[in-house]
Amino acid sequence: MDTGTLNGIVTILLIVAFVGLTLWAYSKGRREDFDAAAHLPFADDPAPEVERATEKRHDKGGRKP
Template identity: 60%
Template sequence: MDIGTLRGIGTLIVFLAFIGLFAWAYSGKRKASFGEAARLPFADDDPEPRP
């Protein structure tokens, strides 16, 4: 095995990890969890304006 083969295997592993992360992030099961996390910065806001 030479260095080119090792680099090719490393590239393939990183590419597969990227595809897995992409599929995890855009899966339908995670939508509710990500929606809840997106609303967290606004959780402490007052619902009524102050006079």
């Protein structure tokens, strides 16, 4: 197998991966997740799991920043 054949195979694999990821990202089932993620910067309160992680971090160190 020469370098040209290997480059062709890699190119085809990358095109297939790109098309697959594009179809996955634009599928109707993902719309709700992406819409929710798009509104996260505008949320007033942090997500509950972020609050819990912050509390655990403060409990371990004993000091709050």
